[in-house]
Amino acid sequence: MNKLNWLIFPLLWQCQLTQAPSMASETDQVLSAVITTDRISSNHFCDTVLDEDGNSYLATFVKQPTGEDHLAILKLSPRGEVVWQLGKGQAGRATAISRSPGGDLWVTGFFAGRLELGGATLSAPVGNRIFLARLDADGHCTALIGSEGDGLAFNIHVNSRGGILLNGTMGQSLAFGDVRLRQAAAESAFLALFSAGGEPQWIRPLQGDVHRMASDEEGRFYLTGRFHDHFHFGTDTLLTSGSYDSDGFLLALDPGREVSWVRQFGRMGTIRYGYRTQEAGLDLIVRATDEIIVAAYLDPQPTGLEQLGPRDETLADLALLTFDGQGRLLRTETVVEHVLGGVPVAFVEDARGRRWLAGIGKDYIKPLGRAVPLGERQLFLFARDASGRPDTLILPEHGPNTMIRAANAGQAGLVFTGHFQQYLQAGDQRITNDGRHGIFYWRTGSGDQ
Structure with missing residues (x-):
């Protein structure tokens, strides 16, 4: 069970992290328990x-x-x-x-x-x-x-x-x-x-597992996810190093012209449990500037200190990969290190251009290389401003089996939804469920905030 208190940090990277009283006024923040459910175990x-x-x-x-x-x-x-x-x-x-x-x-x-x-x-x-x-x-x-x-x-x-x-x-x-x-x-x-x-x-x-789909103003679809061994759609084929190696993909699809292009991404990782890597595209944003930004799990960069024996859970780097409209990879940025791989990640951009990543960490995470202590299994939300500088880190207090599964942004602000068990607290608002599992709705901020 997570024992951390609700924390919201405005991130001044040259200074020590300081706690802010709230991310938004209480009138701008809503947390509600929508439905009670039994245990959740589905990826979708x-x-x-x-x-x-x-x-x-x-x-x-x-x-x-x-x-x-x-x-x-x-x-x-x-x-x-x-x-x-x-x-x-x-x-x-x-x-x-x-x-x-x-x-x-x-x-x-x-x-x-x-x-x-x-x-x-x-x-x-x-x-x-x-x-x-x-x-x-x-x-x-x-x-x-x-x-x-x-x-x-x-x-x-x-x-x-x-x-x-x-x-x-x-x-x-x-x-x-x-x-x-x-x-x-x-x-x-x-x-x-x-x-x-x-x-x-x-x-x-x-031949591949799709995690998220989006489209641009012209109607072209973009799909991201993962594949192992080979990916095939239309006339395009991608290969990994073998059946136990998973890589991410980004597929651009113009319905009138078959496949526009498909791209592969991943690192050659250390073999554990018989798997080399478990990399994947998780979510994506298509911007009006003809950029496609993919939130992805990448295998951690090797340090030479890896242990090859079994480990309890898979850790990964949470990265952003930016492609242009022709599929050229413009940049790869590791945004949060030491996150739990294999769990869903939400990626959303608000009206101010801040880009939010929601995921799960264990013991600590490293946003942009700086270590932040966590609980045993902790939900986090990390935002950078429109210029890419660290903006906000949110560590809500919650019970076990709590995860953000989807996010969206509009004039009403940011909306997150997912599941929780026992309790979840956002600012001064707290929902409980008598130890059971539930589906939550969490809105924070206004569209211009």
Whole structure:
């Protein structure tokens, strides 16, 4: 259990860290417990988007005491209050959500048995089927699309033209309408493109795990994640040093021109547990300046003092890799050293141009090379200002199994969501859950703060 107090440091790197009373006034900060759930263990747990009025929309699931997952799609007010909720009592998971240029919500996930949203119904006689639902801001379902064939959906993104890109895993056959993909492998990843109205355009195999998707103003999609041994999409193939070596990738995809480009990143690390490295692209920001910034795990730089024996947990460097629109790597910056690898990381830019990274550290972390002591397993948020200088480090007080899973920024400020156990404290606000697990909503600051 984490015993640290809530700390917020404005980082004056030439001086000693000093504690600030708060990051924002109490009226600008909201922390609420949204839903109680059983233990969370999924890599793809929740996703969130914001509208212009500061409302948040959340795609997630609630694990029942029986072990069954139930869908949960929610709208939260800027105060963290539940406005509406869909999916109660329905077996499955809502895993990702995106918002169209016209304000529609597109939610994806998977279900078992029967799914009913807004009077529309889908059925899965056996196994899990993928769903794609279009909702309005009031929670009315205006379209519900289901897959034929087993599958799990994990990521969705709507670009500036309304095109919808879907990612997940499939069995040997997957179809949406008349568009079908057959594979020899028992399970593999896929990408599927839909029109703005939800009509399927194509389904293609993808050898790699996608962690996050985004797009630029022209509608080009960008995907980051990881692969081992080989990555293949379209005519492009990347290779690692072997089946036990994982590297990160950044894929640029113009739906009208196949693959635009794909890039690989990673270090040759020290062999532990039979794995050389566990590197991955985790999240990304696409900037109007034609820059794509990827938050990634990289294997720590070798010091010559590494121990080759087993260790309890994998430690990594949390780095930012900046690419231009043609895929040229402009720079690689190690931002936070000594973080726990293998756990989700959130990366978001606020209205002031500050870039926030949320992750987990153990015992200590080193933001920009400076050691900061932590608890045994500590959530942290680290921000740099628009010029790249250290700005803020937040170490909230929390119980075990607490993690930020998704983040977004808008006029209402920064919104983080994830799961906690027992308690979580942000400033003077504290939520508790009688020792159980819960899903939290945390908004801090205003859009111009």
